[in-house]
Amino acid sequence: MNKDKKPQENTILDIAEALKLSPATISRALNNHPHVKEKTKNDILKMAAQLGYRRNQMASGLRSNKTHTVGLIVPRISMFFHAEVITTIQNSLHKHGYNLIICQSNDLLTMEQELAEILYSSRVDALIVACTLQTTDFSHFNRLVDSGIPVIFYDRVPLDPYNATFIKGDDFRGGYLATSHLIETGCKRIAHISGKLTSNLYQDRTAGYRKAMELHQLPINEDWVFHQELTHENAREAMSIMFGGPVVPDALFAANDVTAIAALEFAKENGIVVPDALKMTGYSNDPRTSIISPSLSTIEQHPDLVGKKIVEVLMDLLKNGHENAELKAKPYVIPVDLIRRMSS
Amino acid sequence: MNKDKKPQENTILDIAEALKLSPATISRALNNHPHVKEKTKNDILKMAAQLGYRRNQMASGLRSNKTHTVGLIVPRISMFFHAEVITTIQNSLHKHGYNLIICQSNDLLTMEQELAEILYSSRVDALIVACTLQTTDFSHFNRLVDSGIPVIFYDRVPLDPYNATFIKGDDFRGGYLATSHLIETGCKRIAHISGKLTSNLYQDRTAGYRKAMELHQLPINEDWVFHQELTHENAREAMSIMFGGPVVPDALFAANDVTAIAALEFAKENGIVVPDALKMTGYSNDPRTSIISPSLSTIEQHPDLVGKKIVEVLMDLLKNGHENAELKAKPYVIPVDLIRRMSS
DNA sequence: CAATAAAATGAAAACGTTTTCAGTAATTTA
DNA sequence: TAAATTACTGAAAACGTTTTCATTTTATTG
Numbered sequence: 001m002n003k004d005k006k007p008q009e010n011t012i013l014d015i016a017e018a019l020k021l022s023p024a025t026i027s028r029a030l031n032n033h034p035h036v037k038e039k040t041k042n043d044i045l046k047m048a049a050q051l052g053y054r055r056n057q058m059a060s061g062l063r064s065n066k067t068h069t070v071g072l073i074v075p076r077i078s079m080f081f082h083a084e085v086i087t088t089i090q091n092s093l094h095k096h097g098y099n100l101i102i103c104q105s106n107d108l109l110t111m112e113q114e115l116a117e118i119l120y121s122s123r124v125d126a127l128i129v130a131c132t133l134q135t136t137d138f139s140h141f142n143r144l145v146d147s148g149i150p151v152i153f154y155d156r157v158p159l160d161p162y163n164a165t166f167i168k169g170d171d172f173r174g175g176y177l178a179t180s181h182l183i184e185t186g187c188k189r190i191a192h193i194s195g196k197l198t199s200n201l202y203q204d205r206t207a208g209y210r211k212a213m214e215l216h217q218l219p220i221n222e223d224w225v226f227h228q229e230l231t232h233e234n235a236r237e238a239m240s241i242m243f244g245g246p247v248v249p250d251a252l253f254a255a256n257d258v259t260a261i262a263a264l265e266f267a268k269e270n271g272i273v274v275p276d277a278l279k280m281t282g283y284s285n286d287p288r289t290s291i292i293s294p295s296l297s298t299i300e301q302h303p304d305l306v307g308k309k310i311v312e313v314l315m316d317l318l319k320n321g322h323e324n325a326e327l328k329a330k331p332y333v334i335p336v337d338l339i340r341r342m343s344s
Numbered sequence: 345m346n347k348d349k350k351p352q353e354n355t356i357l358d359i360a361e362a363l364k365l366s367p368a369t370i371s372r373a374l375n376n377h378p379h380v381k382e383k384t385k386n387d388i389l390k391m392a393a394q395l396g397y398r399r400n401q402m403a404s405g406l407r408s409n410k411t412h413t414v415g416l417i418v419p420r421i422s423m424f425f426h427a428e429v430i431t432t433i434q435n436s437l438h439k440h441g442y443n444l445i446i447c448q449s450n451d452l453l454t455m456e457q458e459l460a461e462i463l464y465s466s467r468v469d470a471l472i473v474a475c476t477l478q479t480t481d482f483s484h485f486n487r488l489v490d491s492g493i494p495v496i497f498y499d500r501v502p503l504d505p506y507n508a509t510f511i512k513g514d515d516f517r518g519g520y521l522a523t524s525h526l527i528e529t530g531c532k533r534i535a536h537i538s539g540k541l542t543s544n545l546y547q548d549r550t551a552g553y554r555k556a557m558e559l560h561q562l563p564i565n566e567d568w569v570f571h572q573e574l575t576h577e578n579a580r581e582a583m584s585i586m587f588g589g590p591v592v593p594d595a596l597f598a599a600n601d602v603t604a605i606a607a608l609e610f611a612k613e614n615g616i617v618v619p620d621a622l623k624m625t626g627y628s629n630d631p632r633t634s635i636i637s638p639s640l641s642t643i644e645q646h647p648d649l650v651g652k653k654i655v656e657v658l659m660d661l662l663k664n665g666h667e668n669a670e671l672k673a674k675p676y677v678i679p680v681d682l683i684r685r686m687s688s
Numbered sequence: 689c690a691a692t693a694a695a696a697t698g699a700a701a702a703c704g705t706t707t708t709c710a711g712t713a714a715t716t717t718a
Numbered sequence: 719t720a721a722a723t724t725a726c727t728g729a730a731a732a733c734g735t736t737t738t739c740a741t742t743t744t745a746t747t748g
Contacts, residue, residue: 059734
């Protein structure tokens with residue numbers, strides 16, 4: 001191993017000196033700027049490799065005001081959907097030569113605000129955000145937006161018109177598909193456990209549910225429509241309320257898989273046979289839904305497509321700046337699909 | 345919103361000018377350097393807040409050679425264990441004022457090498473790595489180590505003596521616990537599906553298995569010990585080999601949960617009743633293991649403890665430099681626990 | 689072959705901090 | 719009160735790039 005006193009980094013100046021060229025030329029060659037002779041460029045590249053040169057991102061960033069780093073704020077990376085989206089984003093960004101700083105808000109608004117500040121002062125070139133469920137005010141992103149840093153929202157996106165790009169799944173269609181499917185299998189008394197309506201996700205999924213019911217002229221029992229935090233416990237609670245009554249549902253559309261799984265467990269424990277007595281669908285295609293028995297029907301959100309689209313839009317934004325107003329105007333909607341399994 | 349032509353960033357110079365002080369003093373105050381008068385410091389802090397000042401990390405990093413950013417290379421963030429570890433790392437680093445750049449190698453050695461290069465040139469202050477299963481040569485990290493950048497390995501760690509800190513689960517004990525448990529429930533013909541022995545993980549888990557068998561004077565049928573890539577398909581293949589023979593195992597210790605789940609599915613499909621005819625344990629406590637029926641016994645690796653320890657060691661390394669040779673000498677081993685469930 | 693245009697290179701000034709060294713103000717000591 | 723400390727502040731030089739503008743070299747044209 002290197003035993004020199006100073007394992008000094010080789011800089012652009014070292015290359016310049018070795019080749020009797022100016023640092024300016026070296027810089028240009030390294031960024032393959034058009035106006036540098038082919039031969040000199042090759043020489044420079046060769047020498048750079050030989051000296052083990054690595055660009056100092058900080059110096060570069062300081063001067064050019066570009067970090068080649070993108071920030072990401074997400075509620076929790078352990079949520080399957082997000083993990084998949086992140087993976088895709090990361091891999092595609094990598095191809096474009098960008099780094100990704102991933103931050104978790106733990107679904108806490110204060111954390112989200114703090115992270116936005118930090119990423120701002122880290123001078124990320126762009127920011128990708130999946131909001132907290134509580135986020136209804138977006139002023140903590142203003143700083144970024146005002147500074148001309150592209151901010152892209154996905155999945156959980158602003159409800160009010162906000163001057164940023166966003167990419168979302170077709171939650172309305174998802175709700176509609178899930179509910180229609182249950183109706184087609186012959187169910188008439190369809191319950192729905194959903195999240196708080198502060199989030200676009202649940203507004204849309206619920207709207208899809210209502211639309212499907214309406215189209216098939218089925219009445220909605222409002223006692224069977226829940227808007228609550230989608231935890232395991234809340235799901236069991238809702239189930240016990242519904243199945244404690246005189247009339248019980250014959251189907252359940254759960255707005256996420258955690259709830260569906262909890263409901264299924266409750267059913268199994270209480271002798272409610274799924275799918276005979278109760279048919280069910282979840283939402284997100286969490287890996288657990290295919291493992292549990294009976295396996296759960298659910299909605300596939302195509303996290304890979306979401307991730308791809310995010311990067312695609314992002315690169316466009318970074319290249320062409322914000323001139324392209326059209327880009328910001330229209331939200332991108334990623335299609336969803338129903339996955340039929342044993343539970344329905 | 346700000347409609348000025350230039351929403352210019354306020355710098356340290358703006359604060360200096362506003363307060364008729366020198367930039368040096370501002371810098372000191374902002375880094376609460378001891379030698380600055382309490383009153384001036386307060387003035388400066390107040391003015392900084394008023395001007396909405398945010399330190400420019402790149403300028404700061406360029407000058408001080410510190411980025412306050414830590415790199416992380418991990419095979420896949422969607423693996424439950426890693427997702428949990430990362431979450432803990434991120435949250436604790438955040439408290440210390442550090443950012444985390446998370447990268448996925450997709451379990452590809454070439455990717456790992458490339459990422460190490462990139463993170464090096466991004467000048468991360470430290471690097472945390474969970475290696476690829478194929479990684480047996482670690483020279484791509486030399487560059488970092490030689491430059492004095494702390495490199496910490498966890499989970500999948502170098503086998504050969506390598507000049508870096510590492511933190512691992514007690515895989516030997518995990519293998520031993522799982523196997524002993526199966527033996528205690530009365531099993532005698534215990535099979536073992538494990539990963540390739542190029543990784544410390546499987547070397548140790550297998551060693552634990554062998555030790556337990558030996559201590560209880562049970563013979564090991566080497567046809568029932570598999571070392572293969574731990575995929576769904578391979579697991580089913582192994583099962584079909586074992587259960588195609590004249591004598592069949594009465595227990596299986598699978599070296600990860602994916603394999604255990606696949607094996608359990610195979611058993612269910614082929615009328616092998618778990619746990620009556622076959623008892624099983626997995627490894628990692630993936631959320632799916634508690635959902636599947638029968639629920640799978642497994643080994644809890646305490647990802648939160650792993651994450652905490654990583655950051656603890658890292659901070660020590662960053663503060664005290666590498667002088668503390670003792671730190672590097674001894675590997676940190678995080679305890680594991682057996683979780684008993686219905687499958688055994 | 690001169691005149692001009694185009695291509696390739698260089699000199700030097702940024703970018704926003706931190707830090708060394710020196711200097712001034714405030715405090716203590718003799 | 720002068721001398722010697724100590725506490726605080728400032729001037730200026732870094733850090734390693736990129737970029738503007740000027741300059742030199744090379745190619746093209748009439």
